[in-house]
Amino acid sequence: MTKASDLKWWQRAVFYQIYPRSFADGNGDGIGDLPGIIAQLDYLRDLGIDAVWLSPHYPSPLIDCGYDVADYTAVAPEYGTLDDFKRLLDGAHARGIRLILDFVLNHTSDRHPWFQAARSRRDDPRHDWYVWHDPVDGGPPNNWESSFGGSAWEWVPEVGQYYYHFFFKEQPDLNWRNPAVVTAMHDAMRFWLDLGVDGFRLDAIGTIFEDPALPDHTSPYSLPDLMRRSLESKGTEPSVWFMQDWNRLFAYQVDQPGLHDITRGLRRVVDEYGDRVLVGETEEISYCGDGTDELHMVFNFPLMQTDHLTPEWIRANQAQRLAALPPDAWPCNTLGNHDVGRVWSHFADGRHDAELARLSLALMLTLRGTPFLYNGEEIGMTDLLLGDVSLFRDMLGMQFYRLGTEEFGMPPDLMLSLAARETRDRVRTPIQWASAPNGGFSPAGVSTWLPVNPDYARGVNAAEQARDPASLLQYYRDLLALRRGTPALIAGDYTPVDPDTAGCFAFLRHAPDDGQTCLVALNFSDRAHVLGSGLEGRTLRRLFSSAARAGTRDDPAALAVAPFEVYIGEVA
Numbered sequence: 001m002t003k004a005s006d007l008k009w010w011q012r013a014v015f016y017q018i019y020p021r022s023f024a025d026g027n028g029d030g031i032g033d034l035p036g037i038i039a040q041l042d043y044l045r046d047l048g049i050d051a052v053w054l055s056p057h058y059p060s061p062l063i064d065c066g067y068d069v070a071d072y073t074a075v076a077p078e079y080g081t082l083d084d085f086k087r088l089l090d091g092a093h094a095r096g097i098r099l100i101l102d103f104v105l106n107h108t109s110d111r112h113p114w115f116q117a118a119r120s121r122r123d124d125p126r127h128d129w130y131v132w133h134d135p136v137d138g139g140p141p142n143n144w145e146s147s148f149g150g151s152a153w154e155w156v157p158e159v160g161q162y163y164y165h166f167f168f169k170e171q172p173d174l175n176w177r178n179p180a181v182v183t184a185m186h187d188a189m190r191f192w193l194d195l196g197v198d199g200f201r202l203d204a205i206g207t208i209f210e211d212p213a214l215p216d217h218t219s220p221y222s223l224p225d226l227m228r229r230s231l232e233s234k235g236t237e238p239s240v241w242f243m244q245d246w247n248r249l250f251a252y253q254v255d256q257p258g259l260h261d262i263t264r265g266l267r268r269v270v271d272e273y274g275d276r277v278l279v280g281e282t283e284e285i286s287y288c289g290d291g292t293d294e295l296h297m298v299f300n301f302p303l304m305q306t307d308h309l310t311p312e313w314i315r316a317n318q319a320q321r322l323a324a325l326p327p328d329a330w331p332c333n334t335l336g337n338h339d340v341g342r343v344w345s346h347f348a349d350g351r352h353d354a355e356l357a358r359l360s361l362a363l364m365l366t367l368r369g370t371p372f373l374y375n376g377e378e379i380g381m382t383d384l385l386l387g388d389v390s391l392f393r394d395m396l397g398m399q400f401y402r403l404g405t406e407e408f409g410m411p412p413d414l415m416l417s418l419a420a421r422e423t424r425d426r427v428r429t430p431i432q433w434a435s436a437p438n439g440g441f442s443p444a445g446v447s448t449w450l451p452v453n454p455d456y457a458r459g460v461n462a463a464e465q466a467r468d469p470a471s472l473l474q475y476y477r478d479l480l481a482l483r484r485g486t487p488a489l490i491a492g493d494y495t496p497v498d499p500d501t502a503g504c505f506a507f508l509r510h511a512p513d514d515g516q517t518c519l520v521a522l523n524f525s526d527r528a529h530v531l532g533s534g535l536e537g538r539t540l541r542r543l544f545s546s547a548a549r550a551g552t553r554d555d556p557a558a559l560a561v562a563p564f565e566v567y568i569g570e571v572a
């Protein structure tokens with residue numbers, strides 16, 4: 001074990017994802033921007049987070065909400081300027097907050113100058129920067145599909161070839177087998193590292209390579225088949241079948257040999273700059289290498305792939321993930337981001353939603369590993385289900401609606417309600433800063449890029465919660481401060497306690513080098529539980545409890561944990 005103070009900054013940190021288009025509108029045009037983030041740096045410092053992951057801020061035609069990059073070394077004009085970015089970085093660092101960038105490796109926008117040159121003629125020097133193939137029998141080279149629908153191949157008459165795209169056709173895949181592409185992407189990373197950024201979250205890392213033999217997929221289902229089956233069986237079948245069939249459909253297009261050479265190369269680049277970090281958008285632990293030579297962290301996505309967080313689910317997840325990590329690798333946990341339902345909505349049961357939201361945060365801050373939070377979670381923002389498809393900005397949601405109405409013949413009203421629950425727009429609405437027009441995000445009368453959730457007027461806003469000591473925002477601040485000051489919650493190992501107890505998830509975090517052991521008990525049920533912790537003869541100095549408790553000491557041998565209580569105690 002290692003003392004908490006000796007860990008790397010990214011092992012001690014709590015990360016907070018900012019979706020820049022929705023975080024804070026600094027110039028009143030209805031779109032979040034870098035000056036808006038700068039104006040809220042004190043809010044982030046007071047919240048207690050240690051690092052920010054900034055979603056794409058690059059110039060983009062926004063076919064995929066910024067994940068279609070048109071220039072890797074610039075700032076989107078609607079977000080500000082490169083000088084604004086430097087002010088943001090300096091301001092964050094001055095407050096002790098690190099900043100990592102989203103880096104989109106698999107593809108560019110079709111508007112990127114690289115691709116514009118590549119599609120102009122076959123003998124252009126950048127033609128081979130993308131994945132091209134000649135037609136076979138007058139058509140695409142195989143039956144591969146795009147993960148966003150339709151063929152994975154797009155015809156370009158100017159060159160008489162098809163280019164490959166794993167996502168939208170406006171997102172052509174880069175050819176990482178070309179050393180010139182590797183050099184160009186490494187140089188783009190160095191551009192930002194030279195400015196002082198602290199690392200990168202690597203988007204869609206597992207999709208960089210495809211099987212070069214181009215075998216046809218053998219799945220009996222196409223992606224529309226899976227979507228139709230999902231619609232028809234919604235609520236009657238577990239979603240696990242969807243992912244199994246999805247993996248079979250795209251087996252030749254993800255996690256292919258050669259990717260470890262890419263991750264090792266990326267690691268060498270950031271290691272040139274000292275203590276920087278690489279976080280992969282993948283759950284595949286093998287991309288950590290031996291823990292020292294590839295990615296620093298990958299996300300524990302399986303933890304959130306359930307509709308109900310239960311002690312049984314969490315225990316099984318932790319047993320599998322922690323055992324699979326190489327000795328020098330580090331865990332990384334999250335329950336939400338810009339692509340999935342907000343934590344409040346995702347894990348709600350319709351009766352104890354507020355309690356479950358607080359338990360979710362406690363889980364993130366007490367499990368072994370680095371936690372990632374998503375902006376707006378700290379005030380209890382919920383999914384906003386848009387009632388008009390014209391309000392959608394997520395092309396994936398629009399495509400889902402069109403597929404259901406035009407190909408499946410589903411009634412428009414029904415399909416709208418289903419699409420509203422699938423579109424990523426539901427989790428990307430503007431942050432609610434105050435009980436004011438537009439939730440304080442933009443001035444009155446301004447049309448925001450996505451509608452603001454009207455529940456800002458019912459207390460789901462930062463200004464009101466900042467004044468309320470019992471608010472969710474204050475709860476976040478309290479627990480973040482507690483974690484920062486409790487070495488065992490940062491560096492301690494993990495040992496389950498009372499592992500057969502249903503409803504209550506309890507464990508020890510033991511940090512011998514810091515001389516501290518903590519007992520954590522999270523009751524996910526509506527009834528009390530008495531834990532048998534195996535700590536007879538010891539006492540607990542209570543560090544935190546969400547229940548009303550007398551005194552400051554507790555008996556760990558028979559600890560009664562109240563319904564939905566969060567309990568953290570130091571073993572004395």
